[in-house]
Each structure stands twice: as structure tokens, then as C-alpha cells.
Amino acid sequence: MLLNRRDLDFLLHDWLKAETLADRETVDAILDLSEKLAAEAFLSHYKQSDVEEPRLEDGQVRICPAIGAALAQYAELGLFSAGFPEAQGGLGLPYLVCAASFAFFAAANVATAAYPMLTVANARLIATFGSEAQFAAFAAPQITGRWFGTMCLSEPQAGSSLADVRTCAVHDGTDALGERYRLAGNKMWISGGDQDASENIVHLVLAKVPGPDGTLPEGTAGISLFIVPKLLPDGTRNDVSVAGLNHKMGYRGTANCLLNFGERDGATGWMVGAPGQGLRQMFQMMNEARIGVGIGAAALGYRSHLLSARYARERLQGRPVGQRGGAPVAIIEHPDVRRMLLQQKAYVEGALALCLFCARLVDTAEHDADDAALLGLLTPVAKTWPSEHGLAANDIAIQIHGGYGYTRDFDVEQLWRDNRLNPIHEGTTGIQAIDLVGRKILYDGAGLELLGARIVKTAEAAGGVPGLEAHAYALAAAWQSVTATIEVLRGCAGVSAFDNATPFLHAFGHVVMAWLWLDQAVAAEGADAELAEGKRHACRFFFECELPKVPPLLAFVTSRSEVAAAAPSRIF
Ligand SMILES: Cc1cc2nc3c(=O)[nH]c(=O)nc-3n(C[C@H](O)[C@H](O)[C@H](O)COP(=O)(O)OP(=O)(O)OC[C@H]3O[C@@H](n4cnc5c(N)ncnc54)[C@H](O)[C@@H]3O)c2cc1C
Numbered sequence: 001m002l003l004n005r006r007d008l009d010f011l012l013h014d015w016l017k018a019e020t021l022a023d024r025e026t027v028d029a030i031l032d033l034s035e036k037l038a039a040e041a042f043l044s045h046y047k048q049s050d051v052e053e054p055r056l057e058d059g060q061v062r063i064c065p066a067i068g069a070a071l072a073q074y075a076e077l078g079l080f081s082a083g084f085p086e087a088q089g090g091l092g093l094p095y096l097v098c099a100a101s102f103a104f105f106a107a108a109n110v111a112t113a114a115y116p117m118l119t120v121a122n123a124r125l126i127a128t129f130g131s132e133a134q135f136a137a138f139a140a141p142q143i144t145g146r147w148f149g150t151m152c153l154s155e156p157q158a159g160s161s162l163a164d165v166r167t168c169a170v171h172d173g174t175d176a177l178g179e180r181y182r183l184a185g186n187k188m189w190i191s192g193g194d195q196d197a198s199e200n201i202v203h204l205v206l207a208k209v210p211g212p213d214g215t216l217p218e219g220t221a222g223i224s225l226f227i228v229p230k231l232l233p234d235g236t237r238n239d240v241s242v243a244g245l246n247h248k249m250g251y252r253g254t255a256n257c258l259l260n261f262g263e264r265d266g267a268t269g270w271m272v273g274a275p276g277q278g279l280r281q282m283f284q285m286m287n288e289a290r291i292g293v294g295i296g297a298a299a300l301g302y303r304s305h306l307l308s309a310r311y312a313r314e315r316l317q318g319r320p321v322g323q324r325g326g327a328p329v330a331i332i333e334h335p336d337v338r339r340m341l342l343q344q345k346a347y348v349e350g351a352l353a354l355c356l357f358c359a360r361l362v363d364t365a366e367h368d369a370d371d372a373a374l375l376g377l378l379t380p381v382a383k384t385w386p387s388e389h390g391l392a393a394n395d396i397a398i399q400i401h402g403g404y405g406y407t408r409d410f411d412v413e414q415l416w417r418d419n420r421l422n423p424i425h426e427g428t429t430g431i432q433a434i435d436l437v438g439r440k441i442l443y444d445g446a447g448l449e450l451l452g453a454r455i456v457k458t459a460e461a462a463g464g465v466p467g468l469e470a471h472a473y474a475l476a477a478a479w480q481s482v483t484a485t486i487e488v489l490r491g492c493a494g495v496s497a498f499d500n501a502t503p504f505l506h507a508f509g510h511v512v513m514a515w516l517w518l519d520q521a522v523a524a525e526g527a528d529a530e531l532a533e534g535k536r537h538a539c540r541f542f543f544e545c546e547l548p549k550v551p552p553l554l555a556f557v558t559s560r561s562e563v564a565a566a567a568p569s570r571i572f
Helices: 005-015 024-051 065-076 095-129 132-143 278-314 335-365 369-400 402-406 412-419 429-442 446-463 469-491 494-498 501-526 529-558
Strands: 055-057 060-062 148-152 168-175 178-191 201-208 223-229 240-245 256-261 267-271
Touching: 005 024, 005 095, 005 335, 005 501, 005 529, 024 065, 024 095, 024 412, 055 240, 060 240, 065 095, 095 132, 095 148, 095 201, 095 278, 095 335, 095 412, 132 201, 132 223, 148 178, 148 278, 168 201, 168 267, 178 201, 178 223, 201 278, 223 278, 278 335, 278 369, 278 412, 335 369, 335 501, 335 529, 369 402, 369 412, 369 429, 369 446, 369 501, 402 412, 429 446, 429 469, 429 494, 429 501, 446 469, 446 501, 469 501, 469 529, 501 529
Parallel strands: 148 201
Antiparallel strands: 055 060, 168 178, 178 256, 178 267, 201 223, 223 267, 240 256
């Protein structure tokens, strides 16, 4: 089993009321199809594509052939296009449903699923900001799944700090595809940067246009966005070459390249929209990718939890405390193993719930400013919490498997390796924390008020449900502590508010998760008894074992501790 379908159905229908976005039959059909294809075509090469890493041969990257075969089926079933409007050749499915479908593929084989994730986000960005001609030339072939896409932001010297991008774009005329430029520079870490599974590759590249004196503008305001295809519209090779492949710990099926643009006379690219808008436009792709990363991280943790539960039922070891002799029991009989399973369950079901909640906001944010503000606030949490806690669930999975978990014979070690990327790419945890504290809280608190109102509403509802009253009280108290901490941060002069941004993000994420667990527990009251029992137990675990981790973190932040800021570099 890749994910618990009952849980997914509960989240989508009982909790998030997906029927207000799409009819139940359509949602069920897409999920049935996704679950089947993920199990048959993606899971089937999970180990193979980990072992058969991408190779660079005569300038061309070759990936494990099973990946291309799986993605051809994905395209044939219309899954690349599913989320696009019918007018753009899609099925017009809500993002929420696409996100749930994607979770199956990420659980089965996240490295293979990364190709469509990037392709769809790339095409959507061109559809939003590009011209009609650019859409027809570069987005349409991606929507059918014939071409794949990349996002080229990072450079060897510019990772977290994109202001330091040095790729240069020089104007080269105007044609039917818009303003044409010649690009030169190096892009590092490019996922899907080259492969032999699609007919062409559309790179979306951040670069700077030099001023009249030939120097590149400072900061992010000077960054523009360019479409740079591997093969030009006339079928010839563009001036983009693979300088090397990165040999990764996990996610190995996704070819990861150092790309050189313009080694000869400049790579041809067309500007998307206006100059200087590149980072703003790219944020659409990055925000989508951030929720996608969260879903992937949740799904990787989720499958490791299901594998753990199965293993714990099968593995016989030891006897209950105080019992001598007799047959050994399954390890699931040991409370400590059940504690680990509960911790995983609280992490992975909670992480999936958070990401689907955000996916639903994506569907309504376009027309609802409140939902847009709430989504903005929760996006760094949706990227980070599942990345950190999905990974923690993977770690626990290895522990539950004992020595067998430490071998390559079981999937849990690979799931851990795959998930270890997620706190790093699409903005590290530290960068998400700065985004949360800075842009999302201190500079614009609109989302915060909306979140507070939702938390109060859930606490009120839970207060009337027998057995949940204490949790309702604890949630309201935790939220008060968060808002009090934010007041302290507001009082911090200058950048010191950011010094302990990551502990704050961890505390904030845990309170958001407590809210979502309580909200699920309330919604599960009407669901089937077995599911409701599981939700209640995991909710109780979260409130008894996880929420108490919040006060020390917030106390550290409110103390304005400068222990890290004041630590001299020389002591390390
Ligand atoms: C497998 C993989 C796939 C990737 N795919 C892509 C892709 O497709 N396209 C793309 O453009 N990029 C991609 N990336 C790049 C990825 O987004 C970067 O690795 C990431 O943004 C971090 O940049 P960096 O590696 O240069 O680390 P650095 O920026 O050097 O960061 C190192 C550490 O310093 C911390 N740090 C840095 N700056 C600050 C600061 N101002 N304040 C506090 N802490 C800070 C970070 O949090 C981190 O812990 C990928 C990376 C990997 C590993």
C-alpha cells in the first residue's frame, strides 16, 4: 500500500469537502487510476532507478529506461494536463485533486514523479506570464507530456541568495516568440537538466540583463525570466551543455545537472513578461513547488509508516514485560513500538493533511484574498513541516525495522535517503523560517489574523466534543503563546528578529499541526468508527507528546537569546 486510501478519502471528502470543487465520481476515478499506475509503473522501478543512476554519455544524459516508460504512461493517461483548464488542453481538475493524485506517485517513486512535477509547474508559469505564442510553442508540448521542463535558479555561488545570480542575458532582437536574448552562465543543481525521456526540455532560467555600462544590476530587482529550450524551434541544438552530473544520496532517478549556458555564442532564450519581474514570476513556480515538496515529503514518510506497521505485525520478537517463556509476540505488541508507530502516524497523516489543506487554498486563492493571505502564511510551513517530520517518520521506520531497516533489502533506508533532500531544496528550512518571520508575519500580518480566527473556530467546535475539550483548551493557549511571541519579535530592533527564526518556525509549525489534528478529530466524529478511532488516538498523541515541545521553543525565542548570534566563529 502506498497511502491509506481511506485516510485520503476522509481528508478530501469529509474534511476538505472536495465535492465543492469537483464531483465525487471524477475525484474517485482519478485517484483509482493514480493509485494503480503508481503501484504498477512507478513503484516497480523504485530500486532499479536508485541503482541505475543517470549517466553522461557524449554530452547526453541517459536515465533508467523504466522512468521514461512510466512517464509515457503518465502522459497517455492525461495526468500532465489534468490540472490545466480545458481551453489549454487540460481536464480542468482542481489543484487539490491533482495534489492528492501526485501523492501516490511521490509515495511510489519520488524521483520519477519529480519530472512531471517540474514540467507541470513550468508550463503553468508560462501559461500565466508568457505570451500566447510562448504558450503554444513551449507550454502546450509540456501539457501533453511530450516535453519536460526545469527551473534554473541556482548557480554555484548563488543558492539561497538568488540576488547573486550572475547568468547574463544580452538582447538579440525580436521575433514571433517575443524579445530574444543570448544567455551565458552556469546553473547548478538543475533537476531534470538533461535526460533522454522527453523529446525536448524547456528550461526556465533566471538571469540578469546588463546595464548600459555592461555591469549586472545588483540585487533581485534586476532578475528576469527566460525560456531557453534544449532544442530550438527549428530543431537545432541550443547552446546549452551538461558540464556534469551531481551524484546524490537519494532521489537518484532525477538527473541533477550542472548546465553551462552559452559556451559558444550564447544560448537563445525568450524573456517572459517584463524585465526585472523574473523572481516575482518564478515565485509562482516556487510556491507550487514548495507545496509539491511538502506533499512528496509527507508521502515518503507515509509509505515508510505503512511499511513499519506491516513489519511490526509480522516481526516476532520478545515477550510482554513480566512474561517468561512462551511464544514470542509480534513487536507491535510492545508499547514502545506502538509509540513509534503513533509518532509516525501523527507526523505523516498530519503532514498530508497540511499539504492538502494548502492545495485547497490554491484552488480558491485566485478569487479570495483571504485564502491567498492564509496560503502565503502557511506555504513555508507546508514546505518545512512535512520535510522535517516526514523525514523523522522515515528515521523511525528504520528503527522499527531494527537491523533489517539498516540494509538495502528493505525500502525504508531508500525512503529516508530520498526524503533527506526535502529540507534542503526549494529554500532550506532556515530560509523558510526567515520568509515566515519576515515577509509573512512582520511585514504583512494579514494571514496571521485569518489563521488565528480558524484556530479559535476549531477550538470552539472541539470544546463541545466529549474527550476533545482539553485539547481545545491547550490549542487556544498555544496560539496565545505564539501571538505573544510575535509581539516580542515585533519589538526586536532590526535583524535580531531573524536570529532565532528557525526555532520559531518549528514552534509555529507544531501549533499549526495541533490545530489541524484537532480539526481532523472533530471532522472524524461523523466518519467510520475505525478511522475516527485512529484519528482520535493520533490527535491525542500529538497533544500529549508533541505540543508540549512548543513552550520551550517559544521561551527561547521570547528570551531574545543571542547565544547563537554572539557565538564567535573562532570557537568552531
Ligand atoms: C538534489 C537537489 C536538487 C535541486 N534542484 C534544483 C533545481 O531544479 N533548480 C534549482 O534552481 N535549484 C535546485 N537545487 C538547489 C537548491 O535549491 C539549493 O541547494 C538550495 O536553495 C540551497 O542552496 P545551496 O545549496 O547553495 O546552500 P547555501 O545557500 O550555501 O546554504 C547552506 C546553509 O546555509 C544556510 N544559509 C544560507 N543563507 C542563509 C541566510 N541568509 N541566513 C541563514 N542561513 C542561511 C542554509 O539554510 C543552509 O543550511 C537543488 C538542490 C539539490 C541538492
